């Protein structure tokens with residue numbers, strides 16, 4: 001199993017990049033989606049969260065009140081650690097399960113926390129989507145209708161651009177337009193097909 005881990009800061013273009021890989025037939029596992037699934041309504045993990053924080057951590061429909069939990073772990077690092085110890089192994093399991101369904105020669109694991117969460121250990125190669133801080137801010141503001149300060153606060157809470165790049169085997173510079181991005185990914189795809197063949201032999 002040859003897995004390329006894809007990461008990048010907020011608004012760097014991870015979703016745009018994964019779409020291009022998907023059109024080439026590559027299986028993409030999204031760690032954010034798996035993370036939501038492990039705490040879906042009536043899961044053991046959500047029951048454990050409700051046992052710790054009370055039923056008020058649930059919405060009326062039984063789903064997790066994410067905003068409330070986010071607030072708790074933001075204020076209390078101990079609670080953050082407790083939550084991570086509960087969810088990280090489950091997320092890892094879910095990712096591995098998803099990767100096992102891969103029929104293509106290689107798969108992509110996209111995760112904003114690929115490096116911080118240890119998910120990079122599931123990957124043979126790390127691909128970082130990179131843009132300048134200014135581009136990150138402009139594109140995220142436009143997409144999410146947030147103001148500059150809100151976007152800067154999120155960027156500051158993530159690992160730095162330099163730290164991320166230090167882990168990269170490959171870097172996509174996503175400053176240019178989306179057509180150029182597709183060209184870059186087509187070339188990378190050829191490289192990954194060769195590398196995955198070497199890995200399997």
Ligand code: ATP
Pocket residue numbers: 008009010011012013014015016017112139140143174175176177178181
């Ligand atoms: P997040 O971490 O918040 O999920 P992301 O890394 O997935 O963000 P995208 O949603 O792919 O980032 O991109 C952010 C915004 O920038 C989107 O509105 C997207 O359409 C736009 N965008 C991405 N790449 C380009 C590009 N090369 N040129 C112009 N706009 C782009």
